[in-house]
Amino acid sequence: MTIQFNDETFRDDYTFFNSPVAIARFPFPFDKDDYMYSVNMEPHETGPEGTPFDVRFDVDEHYVSEMRDRAITLDEDPLRCQSLPHMELAGWDLLELIMVSKAADYPDLFTLNRDGDRWHWINKPLGIEQRFTFGDPTTLPYGPMEYITRQAQGDFAVLDQREDNLWMDAGMVTSQADWSLDFDIGMNFFEWHAPVPKAHEMGVFQRALKFLMHVNQDTPARRLNWTMTVNPRLDTSPENYHKWGPEKRTITPENVGQKQYLRVELQTFWRLPRSNALAFPIRCYLINLEDLTSVPKWGRRLHRVLRDLPDELADYKGFAVNRPVIVEYLSKFDDGAPTSAGIYPDETDVALNKVPARV
Amino acid sequence: MTRVTFSPSILSRPVYAPLESHGAGPTIMLCDAEGAAAILDLAERDPAVMDYAHVIYIPSGSDYTVRMRALEARQYHEAPSYDAITARYRKALADATMGTRLYLAGTEGLIGKAAAEALAAGLPAQAIQAEHRGSIARRMQCVHCKGVTEDVTTDPFTCSHCGLTLFVRDHFSRRLGAFQGVCVDAETPGEVPERQEILP
Numbered sequence: 001m002t003i004q005f006n007d008e009t010f011r012d013d014y015t016f017f018n019s020p021v022a023i024a025r026f027p028f029p030f031d032k033d034d035y036m037y038s039v040n041m042e043p044h045e046t047g048p049e050g051t052p053f054d055v056r057f058d059v060d061e062h063y064v065s066e067m068r069d070r071a072i073t074l075d076e077d078p079l080r081c082q083s084l085p086h087m088e089l090a091g092w093d094l095l096e097l098i099m100v101s102k103a104a105d106y107p108d109l110f111t112l113n114r115d116g117d118r119w120h121w122i123n124k125p126l127g128i129e130q131r132f133t134f135g136d137p138t139t140l141p142y143g144p145m146e147y148i149t150r151q152a153q154g155d156f157a158v159l160d161q162r163e164d165n166l167w168m169d170a171g172m173v174t175s176q177a178d179w180s181l182d183f184d185i186g187m188n189f190f191e192w193h194a195p196v197p198k199a200h201e202m203g204v205f206q207r208a209l210k211f212l213m214h215v216n217q218d219t220p221a222r223r224l225n226w227t228m229t230v231n232p233r234l235d236t237s238p239e240n241y242h243k244w245g246p247e248k249r250t251i252t253p254e255n256v257g258q259k260q261y262l263r264v265e266l267q268t269f270w271r272l273p274r275s276n277a278l279a280f281p282i283r284c285y286l287i288n289l290e291d292l293t294s295v296p297k298w299g300r301r302l303h304r305v306l307r308d309l310p311d312e313l314a315d316y317k318g319f320a321v322n323r324p325v326i327v328e329y330l331s332k333f334d335d336g337a338p339t340s341a342g343i344y345p346d347e348t349d350v351a352l353n354k355v356p357a358r359v
Numbered sequence: 360m361t362r363v364t365f366s367p368s369i370l371s372r373p374v375y376a377p378l379e380s381h382g383a384g385p386t387i388m389l390c391d392a393e394g395a396a397a398i399l400d401l402a403e404r405d406p407a408v409m410d411y412a413h414v415i416y417i418p419s420g421s422d423y424t425v426r427m428r429a430l431e432a433r434q435y436h437e438a439p440s441y442d443a444i445t446a447r448y449r450k451a452l453a454d455a456t457m458g459t460r461l462y463l464a465g466t467e468g469l470i471g472k473a474a475a476e477a478l479a480a481g482l483p484a485q486a487i488q489a490e491h492r493g494s495i496a497r498r499m500q501c502v503h504c505k506g507v508t509e510d511v512t513t514d515p516f517t518c519s520h521c522g523l524t525l526f527v528r529d530h531f532s533r534r535l536g537a538f539q540g541v542c543v544d545a546e547t548p549g550e551v552p553e554r555q556e557i558l559p
């Protein structure tokens with residue numbers, strides 16, 4: 001089955017939508033009825049067929065429109081894509097990883113032909129054809145990291161590993177949950193995580209860093225993170241907070257089902273072969289409460305998670321002001337019945353077998 | 360009081376400790392205002408540290424000039440402002456050899472800017488020490504327009520570039536040598552909390 005790409009927007013008139021297929025395969029992040037930070041990491045490329053978990057870099061119906069949104073953001077603010085001088089090799093590593101993966105996982109959409117360092121890349125959904133010399137930046141219209149991440153959904157941080165730490169020395173960040181690459185670039189793992197409440201005290205970051213430093217080329221890993229966003233907006237950056245901030249206060253009991261989104265980040269971790277850097281793609285998935293509650297298990301569970309979430313986390317994630325309205329809305333979908341373990345819908349909900357397998 | 364005890368904060372916020380002598384060896388010492396007292400204390404603990412020192416002092420109203428001159432550093436320079444010494448300071452950093460150490464003392468603004476400049480020039484972080492003295496004013500970067508406002512003493516404050524009213528975060532970038540300022544009335548334009556003096 002080929003993917004039908006949506007023509008939609010993530011700003012202004014917000015025409016973004018999820019098809020029934022996108023809803024059924026949504027990466028719901030809660031495997032139980034409560035939530036607290038933990039070192040929630042597992043091997044990547046493992047997961048039921050058709051879900052975002054069984055491919056290296058998931059491509060879905062939002063691909064083309066997300067790339068258009070990224071281009072708009074970059075035109076307005078080129079500092080969303082930065083790479084410190086020593087990171088160029090890692091940029092080539094990342095370009096290779098993404099091209100090779102996309103061409104193998106979606107052969108009907110992407111083609112990569114390689115003849116030594118003479119490469120030929122075809123991206124059908126975006127209508128791009130490029131011949132270039134691998135390793136020679138003058139043969140591409142942008143630096144290697146920018147070139148490939150203008151063609152890959154999700155944000156990307158590229159981390160240099162040295163002095164027993166990871167350093168955020170490059171990135172493409174246009175769909176972030178309220179953090180600034182321009183401010184954080186050059187920081188180490190503990191510095192850029194400094195604003196997160198509780199997790200430092202719990203030892204989460206110390207253990208997570210140890211895990212990450214040992215990720216190698218054969219063991220890519222992943223974790224899910226989440227927050228709440230009003231309107232299907234990708235660019236919830238601090239840079240533009242004064243522009244999207246007022247929208248946060250437009251939630252009412254009448255519109256909350258349609259305007260309030262659960263924002264899920266599928267974060268993966270990749271060791272890069274030449275540079276020994278770590279690539280950290282942060283893929284963002286959005287679903288509004290109306291669509292989410294069409295899966296009864298998810299409606300029940302999200303109600304319980306958000307109702308019981310510690311205040312510090314609701315504050316940090318920025319939805320404390322809207323929490324009462326959200327929880328009230330969701331309570332109508334919670335009959336108190338027990339929920340099954342794991343993140344997937346129950347057989348009796350929408351079934352994953354409605355998700356078409358990739359070909 | 361020139362010494363300040365800061366309240367515990369998040370991990371990106373720098374912590375300052377008294378300067379510690381590494382003995383005779385090439386050093387750059389840059390201080391402003393009350394920061395001079397930290398250099399004087401250092402020299403008292405270990406006079407040998409001055410033998411190869413290049414001292415730059417920006418008095419900004421403080422009066423340690425007589426005592427600073429008396430330290431007889433290898434090179435001593437007094438300057439009216441940080442801007443005025445930028446070129447000299449950059450040259451000193453460019454001329455630094457493998458073991459050169461940098462001692463910074465004074466306001467967080469001076470320490471932040473000067474450390475960022477040194478890191479950009481390639482000085483390793485371990486070669487830099489900083490001791491805070493004097494004013495607790497902060498150097499703030501506006502996350503919206505990217506302009507830096509110096510000597511911020513209230514929260515919220517007005518960005519000196521774009522005019523937005525910003526609140527003062529503890530999140531600090533060593534690369535920029537600045538804290539982050541974020542629009543305080545982004546969600547409710549016009550609803551600005553009362554200005555308070557910032558606390559250590």
Ligand code: HEM
Nearest residue numbers: 037038039040157179192193195196199204208226227280
């Ligand atoms: C090396 C790759 C990683 C990068 C580049 C990264 C980056 C970030 C950034 C920029 C933030 C926002 C901080 C802010 O408020 O300014 C954040 C939040 C967070 N990160 Fe990471 N992170 C990485 C890996 C991890 C790992 C492995 C964990 C595992 C536990 C983790 C846990 C968290 C948590 C719990 C938060 C708070 C999120 C929330 O409540 O919404 N991060 N991360």
